[in-house]
Amino acid sequence: MKDNLKSNENKNYVTVVGGVNIDIIGFPYSKLIQRDSNIGRVELGLGGVGRNIGENLVRLGVKTKLISIIGDDIYGRKILEEAERIGLDMKHSKVIKGINTSTYLAVLDDNKDMFVAISSMDIYEKMSIDYIKEKSEIIKKSKLCILDTNIPEKLVKYILVTFKNVDFFIDTVSTGKAVKIKNLIEHIHTIKTNKIEIEAITGIKINNKKDLLKNWLYLKDRGLKRVFITLGKDGVYFSDVNEEGFIKIKNIKPKNTTGAGDAFTAGLAYCYMKDISLYESAKTATAASLIALSHEKTINPEMSKDKLNLIKMEMKIC
Numbered sequence: 001m002k003d004n005l006k007s008n009e010n011k012n013y014v015t016v017v018g019g020v021n022i023d024i025i026g027f028p029y030s031k032l033i034q035r036d037s038n039i040g041r042v043e044l045g046l047g048g049v050g051r052n053i054g055e056n057l058v059r060l061g062v063k064t065k066l067i068s069i070i071g072d073d074i075y076g077r078k079i080l081e082e083a084e085r086i087g088l089d090m091k092h093s094k095v096i097k098g099i100n101t102s103t104y105l106a107v108l109d110d111n112k113d114m115f116v117a118i119s120s121m122d123i124y125e126k127m128s129i130d131y132i133k134e135k136s137e138i139i140k141k142s143k144l145c146i147l148d149t150n151i152p153e154k155l156v157k158y159i160l161v162t163f164k165n166v167d168f169f170i171d172t173v174s175t176g177k178a179v180k181i182k183n184l185i186e187h188i189h190t191i192k193t194n195k196i197e198i199e200a201i202t203g204i205k206i207n208n209k210k211d212l213l214k215n216w217l218y219l220k221d222r223g224l225k226r227v228f229i230t231l232g233k234d235g236v237y238f239s240d241v242n243e244e245g246f247i248k249i250k251n252i253k254p255k256n257t258t259g260a261g262d263a264f265t266a267g268l269a270y271c272y273m274k275d276i277s278l279y280e281s282a283k284t285a286t287a288a289s290l291i292a293l294s295h296e297k298t299i300n301p302e303m304s305k306d307k308l309n310l311i312k313m314e315m316k317i318c
């Protein structure tokens with residue numbers, strides 16, 4: 001009995017295994033002109049899907065440990081300093097000498113939506129299975145583990161197959177990286193994805209609501225417990241074995257869309273830790289994404305439980 005109690009006490013945090021990088025974001029002052037030098041401004045910030053999810057969780061009051069890999073450059077040191085300042089546990093992340101920290105370069109259009117981006121993430125190939133084995137107790141003792149698909153495919157497979165008593169959330173990140181989980185669905189609790197990323201996994205094109213259901217049935221038949229498919233201006237589709245639905249918000253005017261998906265995933269994890277229902281999880285995660293959309297930085301410094309509850313009350317759902 002004492003051993004079980006001790007085990008339950010350990011499961012009070014989220015582990016995130018994923019990307020950490022420097023974000024360089026360009027904002028044009030007027031309509032973006034291709035193949036030309038556009039007048040605007042450039043913002044430098046900390047990012048990476050895993051790190052963004054982790055910071056949002058910490059700001060929501062969730063104890064979070066981040067396992068990642070960074071270079072020993074000025075950017076890597078800045079990332080560690082900021083993690084310590086906000087309370088994000090990065091003691092289990094690895095610093096590699098002689099390699100640059102991962103960098104994400106994005107140019108937004110005049111609607112503040114991403115026009116094009118380049119990810120320089122070769123450093124993640126240095127993450128090995130032996131390195132993850134060293135962190136096995138951290139993963140085993142977490143109540144929830146979030147993986148973003150920036151990490152190498154062999155690690156995604158090893159982690160999902162090895163740690164059978166941990167619930168896993170997957171953020172699919174991009175179409176090219178989403179396919180890493182194509183044959184691992186049975187090991188996943190929740191997938192947060194978007195229309196084109198889920199199509200890459202299932203091979204089922206989405207042209208209408210029936211196609212969303214077809215995608216869910218494909219995933220459910222392979223063992224998935226829940227899915228959340230973000231649809232941009234059309235909202236989010238969500239489903240589990242008992243329920244499905246949509247949430248769509250009126251009158252969204254984003255200042256920057258870069259961090260909205262990461263905030264959404266953090267909102268889902270926050271709800272999981274509090275055992276919140278499927279619909280309320282979708283609503284809460286949507287509110288978290290709205291907070292992110294309302295600020296020009298990837299992470300809105302105003303992210304908090306109080307802000308989340310306020311936005312939920314103010315949301316106008318179609």
